[in-house]
Amino acid sequence: MMPAAQADPKKYAVELTGCTKQFPTPGGETYFAVRDINLKVEPGRFVSIVGPTGSGKSTILNMAAGLLSPSVGEVKSFGEAVSGVNRRASYMFQQDPLLPWKTVIDNVSLGLTMAGVSKAEAHSEARRWLEKVGLKNFADRYPHQLSGGMRKRTAVAQAWIVNPDILLMDEPFSALDVQTRQIMENELLQLWQESGKAVVFITHDLDEAIALSDEVVILGAGPGSTVVGSYEIDIPRPRDLLDIRDDPQFVALHREIWGRLKIEVSKTYETAMAEEGEVA
Amino acid sequence: MTLVGSKKNGLSSALDAGGPRRRRGRGDISPLAMRTAQLILTAAVLGAWELSVRTGIVDEFFFPLPSDIFQTVWLWVSSGFVFPHLWITMQEAILAFLVGAAAGLLLGFVLARVRFLERLLDPFLQMFNALPRVVLAPIFLLWFGLGIWSKVAFGFTLVFFIVFFNTLEGVKSVDRVLVDNARMLGASEKQLLRHVFIPSALTWIFSSLHISVGFAITGAVVGEYLGASAGVGYAIAQAQGVFDTKGVFAGMFILMIVVLIIDLLVNRLERHLLRWRPAQSS
Numbered sequence: 001m002m003p004a005a006q007a008d009p010k011k012y013a014v015e016l017t018g019c020t021k022q023f024p025t026p027g028g029e030t031y032f033a034v035r036d037i038n039l040k041v042e043p044g045r046f047v048s049i050v051g052p053t054g055s056g057k058s059t060i061l062n063m064a065a066g067l068l069s070p071s072v073g074e075v076k077s078f079g080e081a082v083s084g085v086n087r088r089a090s091y092m093f094q095q096d097p098l099l100p101w102k103t104v105i106d107n108v109s110l111g112l113t114m115a116g117v118s119k120a121e122a123h124s125e126a127r128r129w130l131e132k133v134g135l136k137n138f139a140d141r142y143p144h145q146l147s148g149g150m151r152k153r154t155a156v157a158q159a160w161i162v163n164p165d166i167l168l169m170d171e172p173f174s175a176l177d178v179q180t181r182q183i184m185e186n187e188l189l190q191l192w193q194e195s196g197k198a199v200v201f202i203t204h205d206l207d208e209a210i211a212l213s214d215e216v217v218i219l220g221a222g223p224g225s226t227v228v229g230s231y232e233i234d235i236p237r238p239r240d241l242l243d244i245r246d247d248p249q250f251v252a253l254h255r256e257i258w259g260r261l262k263i264e265v266s267k268t269y270e271t272a273m274a275e276e277g278e279v280a
Numbered sequence: 281m282t283l284v285g286s287k288k289n290g291l292s293s294a295l296d297a298g299g300p301r302r303r304r305g306r307g308d309i310s311p312l313a314m315r316t317a318q319l320i321l322t323a324a325v326l327g328a329w330e331l332s333v334r335t336g337i338v339d340e341f342f343f344p345l346p347s348d349i350f351q352t353v354w355l356w357v358s359s360g361f362v363f364p365h366l367w368i369t370m371q372e373a374i375l376a377f378l379v380g381a382a383a384g385l386l387l388g389f390v391l392a393r394v395r396f397l398e399r400l401l402d403p404f405l406q407m408f409n410a411l412p413r414v415v416l417a418p419i420f421l422l423w424f425g426l427g428i429w430s431k432v433a434f435g436f437t438l439v440f441f442i443v444f445f446n447t448l449e450g451v452k453s454v455d456r457v458l459v460d461n462a463r464m465l466g467a468s469e470k471q472l473l474r475h476v477f478i479p480s481a482l483t484w485i486f487s488s489l490h491i492s493v494g495f496a497i498t499g500a501v502v503g504e505y506l507g508a509s510a511g512v513g514y515a516i517a518q519a520q521g522v523f524d525t526k527g528v529f530a531g532m533f534i535l536m537i538v539v540l541i542i543d544l545l546v547n548r549l550e551r552h553l554l555r556w557r558p559a560q561s562s
Contacts, residue, residue: 067460085463097461101479101556110475111465144558162465 013198019073032224048209051219221267372500376435388447435499450484
């Protein structure tokens, strides 16, 4: 490897350039999930991707993770092309990712033990993380013995313990009830603020996106959607998520971004209605 | 005597997998009372049988007296006559189970991971599975002789397919998210197998363990029945050959008890290995 000091291309934790993802449909046609996506996420930035249903949000995240490779275009992470799984990223899934046959502590330490860390060491690190997420008394439980919120916390600890430079989050809190969700968002922000990690956060909830992010990226209506807008969120940090929705800056930003997102949402809705009409 | 009792036991513990048995809500009978009722039922059925044979309503030749059957059982057990036969049958069943399960697991994993092989072999596996296995017994007798290996081969064909199909399904039905998550956490292909695929398939295999263990024993006994020089199936066939219905019933009874004990052990093992699973609520 060249030791050349190419500072510029390494600037971005995640960089998608002209990424298109298409799938062949059973009918022999081509389905475009996303088209010509350009996305740049600097280290330490919190970027949310918001879009209507079916706009390919998860496809973008999966490409950044290396779980999907783009049909056209290039995915880079810290200047290096991503081939296979992106080793500098952790992924928080919308669904429950815990292995049901492992205890909480074994789940949390999984990333470390698989990397060859000794079990004792991995467990002590996992204990530290369990304490951080408030689960230190649940280390020996199995996932099914935990509540949804506790499972999410376990998943957070599991994703963070490997100390990734990038966190990819696919609507991680959407399955939680509203109160638990706000608490989790607050905790996430606290963890993130100390960490300097880049976050790519997917949500369909604009409130959540604005409250958490440095930047909100809006995707157009699918299929074959692309980035239609990008908004800088300059609400000062640290933010108090419980009161942020009354903040005048928040309200102004929300109005502005919603004005754009609304168009895409209604497009999606109309397409869905038209398709339903075709079927009927 | 514990027949009816332990049968019920196995059934109810299969229903509420894991955890100490709790007493159920209102209107329920205590376990002790239930046990007593089961004993009474057993006594009533056996008593009615005994009585109808003694009064000549039922022909003793076809339905020997229960007391005679238990006497024969006692004779077989106390004289030690049945134990070598049981031992042979168990050897055959255990070997059939181990070899069948190992082969089923291996092929299941390979086919689940290699799509090409699965599509290639699928029709052949379906064909063999469609074959009524009993028709293989004569050919196995010719190939492997009267000894235990013809029975092992026969039991193998029964166990293999159950374990194979369950493994295949178990590996294929692994939650995509679990796989992706493990990969994102840095799992190699080998680690994926160890941490995700094997445990996931094990749940499927264990849920079929009762059936495959039962089939291993069935395979051994049926194989012996069709041609052997030892084993419980052979002992039953011998008794039948001399119109000793008491012996046939005694053999049946002993087999039944043995299978129940094995089933109990399998239950224990399953409960231990699948302790991470939530208790199934109906």
